[in-house]
Amino acid sequence: MAFNFGAPSGTSGTAAATAAPAGGFGGFGTTSTAAGSAFSFSAPANTGTTALGGLFSQPTQAPTQSSQLINTASALSAPTLLGDERDAILAKWNQLQAFWGTGKGYFNNNIPPVEFTQENPFCRFKAVGYSCMPNNKDEDGLVVLVFNKKETDIRSQQQQLVESLHKVLGGNQTLTVNVEGIKTLPDDQTEVVIYVVERSPNGTSRRVPATTLYAHFEQTNIKTQLQQLGVTLSMTRTELSPAQIKQLLQNPPAGVDPIIWEQAKVDNPDSEKLIPVPMVGFKELLRRLKVQDQMTKQHQTRLDIISEDISELQKNQTTTMAKIAQYKRKLMDLSHRTLQVLIKQEIQRKSGYAIQADEEQLRVQLDTIQCELNAPTQFKGRLNELMSQIRMQNHFGAVKSEERYYIDADLLREIKQHLKQQQEGLSHLISIIKDDLEDIKLVEHGLNETIHIRGGVFS
Secondary structure: OOOOOOOOOHHHHHOOOOOOOOOOOOOOOOOOOOOOOOOOOOOOOOOOOHHHOOOOOOOOOOOOHHHHHHHHHHHHHOOOOOOOOHHHHHHHHHHHHHHHOOOEEOOOOOOOOEEOOOOOOOOOOEEEEEEEOOOOOHHHOOEEEEEOOOHHHHHHOHHHHHHHHHHHOOOOOOEEEEEEEEEEEOOOEEEEEEEEEEEOOOOOEEEOOHHHHHHHHOOHHHHHHHHHOOEEEEEEOOOOOHHHHHHHHHOOOOOOOHHHHHHHHHOOOOOOOEEEEEEEHHHHHHHHHHHHHHHHHHHHHHHHHHHHHHHHHHHHHHHHHHHHHHHHHHHHHHHHHHHHHHHHHHHHHOOOOOOOHHHHHHHHHHHHHHHHHHOOOOHHHHHHHHHHHHHHHHHHOOOOOOOOOOOOHHHHHHHHHHHHHHHHHHHHHHHHHHHHHHHHHHHHHHHHHHHHHHHHHHO
């Protein structure tokens, strides 16, 4: 028995359904239900490893296994079919067929030829990949149905599909079929994940275990009805038990070198989530390539959606930031107006009263702040620079950017007052300098007269 590694191996396993359907897609709602096929979950069948899709099936130990090995060795190394040097050429041809994994190896006239398959240990077209292990419980009741139909057709007929599956379950009113998810597979196939909810007479409900539902779908008459709906494969989506994982890892698949299998276990990038699976032949490689392309397209689609959401959020952020700036300016304006009202109200309330100690302390602080503002090395210089920039902007025209700046009226009055004080200080300084120049001229004139008088006396 060949190693079946495609059924329960997570996302890669569900995509393994590439087999041709047993019957054409007859459309949903056309399934006939045999009388007396009511579905009951009261006594679930013991499915054993059937629900695992044959993942842990081991090659049947045929009675003539040793003789088959001897015949294979004879066909590859020492055929005696012709009895001359052509047997050496035949041996090389048999080796080539064994490496390729197809054909028949003739080696003796009295013994049937050896059938070379891709599972033979000499086949070179083998590799080991990794698939995700499912993490769903049996109580979740998830069962995968693979339809030989496009995803768009499945989605457009989803309600009919649910009704048809309900008829397959016997039309029991206590059962409800629910669709967990729909995903596109290669070769125009679609994966549909379902679960069934069973309601009890006392009003409680539970999900039908996945193994129980799968066992019902595997019954001959039920399987035929599913094939009429276009189902090509059904399997459970349940996590593997530690014993099952141990059994799988300890026994190499048919035709896989134990050394390669051991190395694959060592190279597993995440042994908690991934499990090694063999890839035998080009068909399996092509299948995994199609699955990879399909997943890449899905990821790209999701990334495009995320990118559009990010662009929309960025636009909303820009609009929100502009509104916040507008509200800040409005809040500052309202704060100034509120402060003016409070000042006038406080003046009226304190009218006729003497200045209190806290008010005197506040006046001292305000005087200190006023002195700091008037200091030429601090804020005054920065205000002068700001005024220079404003004059330059008015001289060279409109502002290049789209933003418009304005100065609050109170701030403008403070700037004007400061500039006025600065102008008065400069005028006073100029007058002092002029007075000093007059005094210097008088002193110089007096010195000249004194020198002239002294010169006349000495002469």
